[in-house]
Amino acid sequence: MNRLAGASSPYLLQHADNPVDWYPWGEEALERARREDKPILLSIGYSACHWCHVMAHESFEDPDTAAVMNERFVNIKVDREERPDLDRIYQNAHMLLSQRPGGWPLTVFLTPDQVPFFAGTYFPNTPRHGLPSFVDLMTRVSDFLAEHPEEIQRQNDSLQQALGRIYSPAGGAIPALSVIDKGRAELAKTFDEQFGGFGDAPKFPHPASLEWLAWHSARHGDAEAERMLARTLGAMAAGGIFDQVGGGFCRYSVDARWMIPHFEKMLYDNGPLLGLYAERAAHGDECARRVVEPTVAWLEREMRDPSGAFYSSLDADSEGEEGRFYVWDPETVQALLTEDEWAVASRVWGLNGPANFEGRWHLHEVAPVATVADALGIDEAEANTRLDRAGERLLAAREDRVRPHRDEKILGAWNALMIAGLARAARALERPEWLRLAREAMTAVRERLWRDGRLYASVREGATGAMPRAYLDDHALLLEATLALLEAEWDSDLLAWATTLADTLLEEFEDREQGGFFFTARDHEALIQRPKVYADDAMAAGNGTAAQVLQKLGFLLSEPRYLEAAERTLANAGPMVEQAPLGHMSLLTALDIHYQAPALVVLRGPADELPAWQQRLRAQDAPVWTFAIPAQAGDLPAALAEKAAPETGVRAYVCRGLQCAAPVTDPVALEGALDEG
Known part of the structure; x- marks a missing residue:
């Protein structure tokens, strides 16, 4: 050794x-x-x-x-x-x-x-x-x-x-809002009209771009952004990049059609994608719902540590071969299914056609379920039922195979992405059991990665080596996840955790002279460079995430320190964003918030009356930041404590930026106040 x-x-x-x-x-x-x-x-x-x-x-x-x-x-x-x-x-x-x-x-x-x-x-x-x-x-x-x-x-x-x-960019001024239109145009130029997604093979999900499309279409009513998003998410859901049997997305597709993935599954992609698909499912997209349910089931079945946190990844290989765990041959599948199930599954998943992966079949949607149902003379609901039963049989059979290696590290940043995704899914689809998973994961991360007032990036059960120090991404993404949890269900302890993370960002990572945040903390080991990263890659850039969530928390708490730090970040990144907006989509969202923040609604009232108000707010077309604080909640900072609960009923405070209108006590009046904005 x-x-x-x-x-x-x-x-x-x-x-x-x-x-x-x-x-x-x-x-x-x-x-x-x-x-x-x-x-x-x-x-x-x-x-x-x-x-x-x-x-x-x-x-x-x-x-x-x-x-x-x-x-x-x-x-x-x-x-x-x-x-x-x-x-x-x-x-x-x-x-x-x-x-x-x-x-x-x-x-x-x-x-x-x-x-x-x-x-x-x-x-x-x-x-x-x-x-x-x-x-x-x-x-x-x-x-x-x-x-x-x-x-x-x-x-x-x-x-x-x-x-x-x-x-060490020299920085400049905060870009004009018009740079967002430039980014939108650049993204449209790279859009694959035939198969969805952006660019050619190999094709990656790029959650930062997808998140921006969802934000921009909802915020500004951009029908073209909505079309690009819907086409891409639909194609990914039908493709082999999505595990049609077991749920969850692989890291990328080696072809432009999303058919054959690189078979490794990473936690960091699946968190944002879960949130995106769930929010679409909440608006009636049944295809999206059929992605969300099995993805959460995969998380619970294969990726959850006993502590409640989530493991990092699953290998692409098993028994020395890439994809071996996931591929099939028609004879094996037909033997596992009933005649009715085979009639649907073979047509939908292409098992009645040629092999597509090294002489075997990797499942993807060759024909839509509705088309197959018409061909068989059955209704679509019945076809989906048969396909679901087929998937359950294949999953049970697959469990007997030699499994790919699982990396059982607990990574703070990647767990944060999944916590936020679960919280968004739970809120969108009213699934309290998913919110429980998210809260338990956050508790585990805090217990295992927060030591003596310091955050660490990674831990693994039984490891004896030193834990690596946490980075910008860990702090920014955990802050984002904490705010997602607070929007789903109020917890004053989590608000205190959010302010701890935000204050650590400013104290340990901010470039106080030029603006923006370094990737490493002030007392990190000296390397040949101290990186400051603004461009998105497989994950949104920590600076883009920080600029978004510091504004959100700053407006919630009326805290100018957070808002000013976000402004300095946008100014320091300004020339880079203007030159290449397509590479900085998370900063484009932060810039949009800077120029006009979404409405922020604070609800105060009895805990059992708040959900009905939250449900109405979720139905709004444009993004609304909503925090429902029960009347009995304690330990509230001044900006929230002054938004008092009434003696009976619910009171809603609508704030835009740092200005709050007079509270309203009627849901219809609340919707009217939002429409006026």
Whole structure:
């Protein structure tokens, strides 16, 4: 066993018995590199990553390859989910060095002072795919560094300057509202009219873009934004990216049609997608409802830790093959189903057609249920019933298969995304049992990741390694999740938690000189850069989320510190947003809020009378921030305590920005007050 044997990360533990002399990232490895003046080979991946497994089997488990690594480099293995700070820095370095996007596994060669001078992703063990063998590459890279140290130093200086420009923007003014229209136009240009989604294969959900479409269509009545959103969510629900048998979405589709996914399932996608689909289901979209129910069932069945928190991911591979757990053949399926079930399932899922994945069938909706029902002469409800029964039989049979590896880390940021998604789903569809799941997950996160007044990013049962410090995303997303819980059901303790998170953002992460938030806290380990990230990627940028939720909390509590911090963030990000609005959709939402915040309604009254008012407010077309505070609630800050409950009935306070109208006590009057805005 190498030095990874005591790691907290399941990904690092997968490499603990490699012949490579791996180190985890830390001072021991970095000091050795400096002492021996030896370059560092940095390998970044995660446990559910298919190509990470391929490179591990081909190279890291091979003694001859390991001998070259051990002789020429100090070898460091990093879990990108535990150390997103390192991943962000070195992914951007890869982009600058190679002029193309990175990915995982990320393979970076560093000088002893941690500055990268060559980077790539997967390298094969023999020359193929236009790539050199990994051993040949290592030899050439090591030799070049030894023979051209001055050239490497000049490149490193230039790279540091370029990274500094990326991570330390000079800032400017808050963009004009017109930049939102520019972003909307850019997004429309990339829209796939045939299959939904944006761009070509591989096709990712990009929840930040989908969330923005939902916001913009509801806020501004944008029918085209609604059409793009509906087409994309409908195509994803019908596609193989959605697990038609077990629920939950895979990370991305390798084709433009959403048919064949990369089979890993990540918690971070499924949280926002759950919220989006649930809110559509609440407005009568039955297709969306058929996504939400099995996704929550998947969470409870496969992703829930005994503490109530949620695990990180499921691997793409099982028994050494990608997708093996999920694919079928028609004979097996037909044997499991009744004749009536097979008649529907075979047509809907394409089992009566050609194989679509390496000689087998990965289920996706080939024909709509309504079309199949017409062809069989049955009504759509009956067809759906048969399809549901077929799915239940297949799920039961699939449970006997060898399961993909599950990464059982509890990540604060990813749990926050799922907590918010569950809270939104529970609120939209009036499902108190889902709200219980969300609240129990938040309790578990607070108990396990909040220690001595400090938040940590990750924990795993039985791990002995040090817990990594929490990042901007952990704090901002947990604040967003807390506000989602408060909108679903008031809890004064959660409000106190929200203010703790917001104050920590300002104290530990804000750039007090230029505005915006750094990705790491003030006392974080010194790296070659202190990143400040504004662009969205697979997740919304922490700065975009922070700017949104600080405004929401600032308006709720009439707290100017939070509102001013959001304004400084928008100003510092301003030139970047103006130049590339499509890459900053979460900041576009924050900008929209800055120029005109949605109506914020505080309801005060008996707990048993508040739900009827909340239900009416949920039916509003435009977004309304609603907080229903029972009359008996205590520990309220001044801004809420002064919004007193009446002796009988419910009183509604309608606020726009920091101005609140006179309270109303009649639901019709409340709707009228909202219409006036």
